[in-house]
Amino acid sequence: MLTNNHVNAPTQFIEVGEIRFAYRRLGKKTGTPILLLGHFRANMENWDPAVTDGLGRDRPVILFSNTGIGASSGSTPDNVLQMAKDAITFIDAMGLQLIDLLGFSLGGFIAQQVTILRPDLIRRLVLAGTGPEGGEDMEKFTDEVTKAAINEPPLLEDFLLLFFSPSEKGQKAGKEFWNRRHLREAGIEPATTIEVMGAQAKAIADWGIPANQFLQLKRITQPVLIMNGNNDIMVPTKNSYLMFKHIENSKLILYPDSGHGFLFQYPLEFVEDVSAFLNKSF
């Protein structure tokens, strides 16, 4: 039995300088912890309990809200570099010396940047539904995607469009995710604000400006697992293939009939694949 799981883990706080970061610990008490970095507009409620508790079976899982997000104080920066520095501030303040890092979407941009800035902190890296700085077709969403992505408040219909395959199976899985995602009813974080959305949108657009910056990826030498759905309409899937080609020690896994939210569509398979990668001793 988990002492702390997704639904009952208390929100805790740690203060560093002027920022009070909100975080939660769940899963196993011992082992290398995995820190999860979430998507555009997400707070800690935007994870799937099937994913967080699934990963927690083998290791400690830490969720946190970066500067200005959810219950954390401060003002969300408008660039990935500062977001990464803030994440490092949190990691150091927590006294974590070696972690696994899982970044999803915008969280994957930040995870790459954290690993480049502080390789000593990161044992293994998981990049889910994300892309390299200056990747392909990442500068701008289509109008349909933009409309759903900035809807306030975000509705089930928006997630079904943005995160899940339009197939019957994909849409069904999306509704099941939506139910799991709302299992935690007590002690939830405030939703992210319009100001956070604006700052993050600028950070995402800037990260996507085409540039020959793949050389940065050569600086990542840890084992990396890159994952996505076969048809991601937010960060096109070809960017996962691009990262795979430029990160030396990387493995690529792409899933059928799925999009940006493939990890919430196939939570059991995702947990199995990530756990195998993190547990691997050969």
Place this chain on the structure above:
Amino acid sequence: MLTNNHVNAPTQFIEVGEIRFAYRRLGKKTGTPILLLGHFRANMENWDPAVTDGLGRDRPVILFSNTGIGASSGSTPDNVLQMAKDAITFIDAMGLQLIDLLGFSLGGFIAQQVTILRPDLIRRLVLAGTGPEGGEDMEKFTDEVTKAAINEPPLLEDFLLLFFSPSEKGQKAGKEFWNRRHLREAGIEPATTIEVMGAQAKAIADWGIPANQFLQLKRITQPVLIMNGNNDIMVPTKNSYLMFKHIENSKLILYPDSGHGFLFQYPLEFVEDVSAFLNKSF
């Protein structure tokens, strides 16, 4: 303990019409069997015991030599279609009604064709180091690859170039494979002949002729696992990505720092990934 493993499984024979097919059974006695289809010039000795016995932990494994190969009689056809028909003849003669099929390289071409011709026979399909009919840069090997691929007899140096990453780790893994591959000393098959090589070379070249035949792949509806190394110099890795894009229910896994023989470079990880895919019930 395995009753029959890679080293001690006896070579058996089954006659159908004018052909006497050589085969071996190893691994578990019960469960859906997996049939393995090998590479250019391979006979049953060209598998890695770490792969065959590894897969055999959870399921029966069947190796066989198609028409004209190794200890099988007959004349190897010069086209993939007939090779697939011959494989189906063998499967039917064995009384197998539902199998998993793993095709490596040329074996992967045949495996696709078998699945298209007789979808009723195939539960799940694994395509390793292979490509679609009319894929990209598949029509012709480079001169360096050709020279090593047709060397008679095939030497360790040829396998190290063709199958393994030029990195220190890749070359070391290649030598370890070479030792495992020779663990079976008694009851081994005759090497494939120059005539077999010629017929297979024509089949491979014809399969690689650029054509808009990806529509064929839409006819494969089983769960498919597509796998390769990141830099396959025999069947370029981009063809795995192409198959993934055109086979609806497919999952793609690509490995770092490896080539065509990635499955022999990372036998433990390969077995873990294939077994997870074949065992999956969700």
